[in-house]
Amino acid sequence: MENKFVSYKCQLRVRYADTDAMGIVYYSKYLEYFEVARTEFLRACGLPYAALEELGFFLPVMEASAKYFRGAKYDEMLTIEVQMPAEPSARLSIDYKVLNEIGEMLVEGKTTLAFVDRKTNKPTRPPIQYREALRRFTTTQNEQE
Amino acid sequence: MENKFVSYKCQLRVRYADTDAMGIVYYSKYLEYFEVARTEFLRACGLPYAALEELGFFLPVMEASAKYFRGAKYDEMLTIEVQMPAEPSARLSIDYKVLNEIGEMLVEGKTTLAFVDRKTNKPTRPPIQYREALRRFTTTQNEQE
Amino acid sequence: MENKFVSYKCQLRVRYADTDAMGIVYYSKYLEYFEVARTEFLRACGLPYAALEELGFFLPVMEASAKYFRGAKYDEMLTIEVQMPAEPSARLSIDYKVLNEIGEMLVEGKTTLAFVDRKTNKPTRPPIQYREALRRFTTTQNEQE
Amino acid sequence: MENKFVSYKCQLRVRYADTDAMGIVYYSKYLEYFEVARTEFLRACGLPYAALEELGFFLPVMEASAKYFRGAKYDEMLTIEVQMPAEPSARLSIDYKVLNEIGEMLVEGKTTLAFVDRKTNKPTRPPIQYREALRRFTTTQNEQE
Numbered sequence: 001m002e003n004k005f006v007s008y009k010c011q012l013r014v015r016y017a018d019t020d021a022m023g024i025v026y027y028s029k030y031l032e033y034f035e036v037a038r039t040e041f042l043r044a045c046g047l048p049y050a051a052l053e054e055l056g057f058f059l060p061v062m063e064a065s066a067k068y069f070r071g072a073k074y075d076e077m078l079t080i081e082v083q084m085p086a087e088p089s090a091r092l093s094i095d096y097k098v099l100n101e102i103g104e105m106l107v108e109g110k111t112t113l114a115f116v117d118r119k120t121n122k123p124t125r126p127p128i129q130y131r132e133a134l135r136r137f138t139t140t141q142n143e144q145e
Numbered sequence: 146m147e148n149k150f151v152s153y154k155c156q157l158r159v160r161y162a163d164t165d166a167m168g169i170v171y172y173s174k175y176l177e178y179f180e181v182a183r184t185e186f187l188r189a190c191g192l193p194y195a196a197l198e199e200l201g202f203f204l205p206v207m208e209a210s211a212k213y214f215r216g217a218k219y220d221e222m223l224t225i226e227v228q229m230p231a232e233p234s235a236r237l238s239i240d241y242k243v244l245n246e247i248g249e250m251l252v253e254g255k256t257t258l259a260f261v262d263r264k265t266n267k268p269t270r271p272p273i274q275y276r277e278a279l280r281r282f283t284t285t286q287n288e289q290e
Numbered sequence: 291m292e293n294k295f296v297s298y299k300c301q302l303r304v305r306y307a308d309t310d311a312m313g314i315v316y317y318s319k320y321l322e323y324f325e326v327a328r329t330e331f332l333r334a335c336g337l338p339y340a341a342l343e344e345l346g347f348f349l350p351v352m353e354a355s356a357k358y359f360r361g362a363k364y365d366e367m368l369t370i371e372v373q374m375p376a377e378p379s380a381r382l383s384i385d386y387k388v389l390n391e392i393g394e395m396l397v398e399g400k401t402t403l404a405f406v407d408r409k410t411n412k413p414t415r416p417p418i419q420y421r422e423a424l425r426r427f428t429t430t431q432n433e434q435e
Numbered sequence: 436m437e438n439k440f441v442s443y444k445c446q447l448r449v450r451y452a453d454t455d456a457m458g459i460v461y462y463s464k465y466l467e468y469f470e471v472a473r474t475e476f477l478r479a480c481g482l483p484y485a486a487l488e489e490l491g492f493f494l495p496v497m498e499a500s501a502k503y504f505r506g507a508k509y510d511e512m513l514t515i516e517v518q519m520p521a522e523p524s525a526r527l528s529i530d531y532k533v534l535n536e537i538g539e540m541l542v543e544g545k546t547t548l549a550f551v552d553r554k555t556n557k558p559t560r561p562p563i564q565y566r567e568a569l570r571r572f573t574t575t576q577n578e579q580e
Contacts, residue, residue: 075484
């Protein structure tokens with residue numbers, strides 16, 4: 001039986017530049033972390049975002065949201081869990097969880113991205129390469145389980 | 146009859162640093178713009194955020210979300226409309242609309258902030274100064290209408 | 291007698307996002323402030339940077355430096371003084387001084403920008419519009435003195 | 436014979452958020468990259484910056500400069516070479532070189548940091564732990580050569 005979701009984890013370290021005068025990571029920074037996580041996820045699928053741009057696509061964000069439970073501190077190593085539907089659709093809905101080193105949930109988030117044609121600047125269907133990459137990644141994940 | 150909402154407008158100009166390789170403002174930047182707008186709103190109420198910090202409060206963001214309709218470009222002068230309930234409550238729910246120079250809606254957003262005691266780092270009731278400031282601002286708005 | 295330098299002042303307010311866990315503005319942010327100041331300076335000359343891009347030019351930064359004397363705090367209104375040679379040359383050397391509300395020097399800086407042709411991506415001579423704009427601005431400044 | 440300099444290399448990947456409308460990394464971002472590099476360098480010495488803060492020190496930047504030769508693009512993996520005098524002094528002078536994947540020099544930079552006492556907010560001598568960490572790191576480097 002197939003997975004209904006594909007998931008991926010990556011890590012990143014909080015930079016001093018990311019913190020604010022409250023001593024914790026500034027709230028907009030997590031959207032940047034989400035971007036890092038989905039970029040690494042696409043790379044892990046064998047389809048780096050830079051390749052998508054070369055194929056003639058942009059992936060602008062349509063919606064983004066975040067719930068903040070605890071603040072991340074300078075130099076903490078964060079784990080970002082990414083999850084998305086295994087079945088490709090016109091829009092990319094991605095869920096994120098940001099955890100600290102002892103597994104506490106810091107932030108939960110969601111972004112919705114659309115495939116846009118770089119020439120026409122209009123929404124478009126995802127390229128076949130994306131569908132195939134997602135299928136390959138799903139298969140690999142299933143085999144590992 | 147009283148207003149159920151208080152509202153405020155401010156303007157800011159897109160910096161080169163705010164743009165990304167798509168040629169438009171990077172999606173997390175709008176959360177920074179929201180912060181500028183609510184800061185100016187609090188100042189207009191006669192209660193600058195810095196004063197709230199001096200009174201012993203932090204106002205961390207609990208939730209944030211944004212919907213992106215159009216990208217803002219470098220050097221555009223944006224208008225940010227802020228709206229919040231006239232009746233103060235334990236949490237501050239603020240709605241934002243970001244418009245360009247010809248009145249097109251670029252981004253809609255929402256943030257929820259909590260009053261936190263700087264010493265205990267725990268959620269707390271809003272200070273009386275905040276309630277009074279909000280009341281004063283509402284009265285002024287009503288008189289102007 | 292002509293001015294050897296043209297100068298300009300603008301103001302900006304420190305955002306929460308600009309601060310770091312030391313409670314002051316993060317050191318790289320001043321380079322962003324410098325950009326705001328030179329953008330407003332070019333606009334005051336009647337030649338907004340966006341217009342320069344439309345004329346087919348980029349103005350990438352070749353060198354940048356800053357000396358930090360005091361940290362700016364959240365919500366402070368900063369004054370940025372910009373100064374550049376009145377005589378246009380292939381490169382734009384601009385000096386900056388960042389002052390707080392009581393006139394204390396916080397940061398001194400310098401940037402050198404080059405005119406680059408957007409098509410060839412090569413360094414090029416400044417456009418005639420730039421020379422004229424600078425001359426107009428210088429004349430206006432002299433008349434005001 | 437002792438090394439006169441200690442050096443260190445680390446890598447980081449350009450985020451979409453780091454780019455601007457010119458399609459390359461925004462010029463102030465390199466100062467953030469420098470911070471990442473010196474942070475990792477201090478960690479490699481066995482003295483993470485966070486530990487220095489816990490020991491009662493801040494390390495604010497006194498001076499920073501950068502020369503820009505080529506722009507880094509989205510998703511490029513950059514190498515940052517850090518070099519500093521092996522002999523500790525009151526101020527930390529660090530040189531940086533940012534290289535792309537094919538070894539081209541993109542940016543050269545320099546920062547000067549001061550040890551500041553967190554309580555008095557005054558410049559102070561570097562802690563003994565820092566001197567020892569630097570000595571250990573130098574010895575290890577010599578043995579490896």
